[in-house]
Amino acid sequence: MGKKKRAKKEKIPIPSVPIKQSSPLGWIVLLGPLCIVSFALLFGKSIPFLKEQAAVEAEDAAEMVCRAAEDDIRSGNYQSAYSRLMYALQIKPDYADAYINLGKIYYLSGDIPTAINWLQKAVSLDLPQKDLVFNNLGLLYAQQGEYQTALAMFERALATGLSLEQIYSN
Structure with a gap:
């Protein structure tokens, strides 16, 4: 048997692509937003504007959750209202309406000592x-x-x- 001849592979010429130097503006456009987000995450709590904005958003979120809990209380769904109010307190621990509504739930459930405790917590806040x-x-x-x-x-x-x-x- 004879030897098979291997066909020579032709080399395909690769065109040279000019490599463009990156400009500083390109890096700024690419990394600028990343730096801003990183800075906000690291130091955001110490910037007064961001603290105020976060407080306003927490107040609004706690109020929305509390209003939904009030609807639950009116419909007699105390367990759902309780869960919502506890969530509102996680969002904003000094949200007085949540404490007042927790007192209302316990009063309506017949647990007056616990209702008193929740109302005492509400009174300790600035409301x-x-x-x-x-x-x-x-x-x-x-x-x-x-x-x-x-x-x-x-x-x-x-x-x-x-x-x-x-x-x-x-």
Whole structure:
């Protein structure tokens, strides 16, 4: 048998492609946004504008979740409302409406001591309707038979702006 001749492979000429030097502008366009995002992630919490923006967004998100929880409370779905309110507190731990609504859930469920605890937490925060919360605490303490504490809560409600007529209407 004879030897097979191998065909010579022809070399295909590869055209030379000119390599373009990258310009500084190209690198800036490419890496600029990445640097900005990295900077914001690393130092964003210490920049006042970003802190304020995050606080506003947290407040809005907590409010939306709290409103959905209020709908659940009205429909008697306390477990769902509780879950939503706990989530609102994860978003914004000092969101007073969430504490007030948790107190409402426990009151409606018949657990007055726990309702009082949640309302006490709400009162410890800076909230505009402290007078109403003190009034509600007074009602809950009176329901528990703790009349001296109830009276103290009604006095605090008066001191923070609730009118005497509103307290007497209880």
